Amino acid sequence: AQTVTQSQPEMSVQEAETVTLSCTYDTSENNYYLFWYKQPPSRQMILVIRQEAYKQQNATENRFSVNFQKAAKSFSLKISDSQLGDTAMYFCAFMKLLTGANSKLTFGKGITLSVRP
């Protein structure tokens, strides 16, 4: 079974600054996806960024980037130039990679990020 751990329940960052959210996971699988999802208050969860475990290059999406350390089973999210709209709960999630057949995500507990004006 897989586990995902987000040890920081809350973080706060000043607008325009950079913040890093931590995530560790445990699995015996070799092929998998890792995700960061964002859940704004009272709004639907959306994908922030995705990383395939077989890719050594860290994923980036505009202001969002990850630091993926496969051996250490660590997957942190860096948000640069934080904006007020980044205020949300952020979930780290794991999915086994199965050809054509899998939609089961294992989530961490989440971290509440507040961006201060």
Added chain:
Amino acid sequence: KAGVTQTPRYLIKTRGQQVTLSCSPISGHRSVSWYQQTPGQGLQFLFEYFSETQRNKGNFPGRFSGRQFSNSRSEMNVSTLELGDSALYLCASSPSVGRDTGELFFGEGSRLTVL
């Protein structure tokens, strides 16, 4: 393209009753999965349906069930409601064809309160 639609958005039930929640996936998506979100337990996987068949099941009691119709719409049912079933129930869809990206597209959820 319309997103994932869940109905009802809010509902209140009493202990012992049953409830049915509905989810319409994004057009063309064949996989629908359900998650329960509570402050204490976080997000937990309930089950996943693909082509009207349950493909994965989480660790929930038999009171939780679901089904998927030929148009990929899905329903989940909770019978004999308990106070602990109060939660936000999220539905997610994905294309799930071949080696897709793994991204799930979530609905806004159905918030169930059990009194």
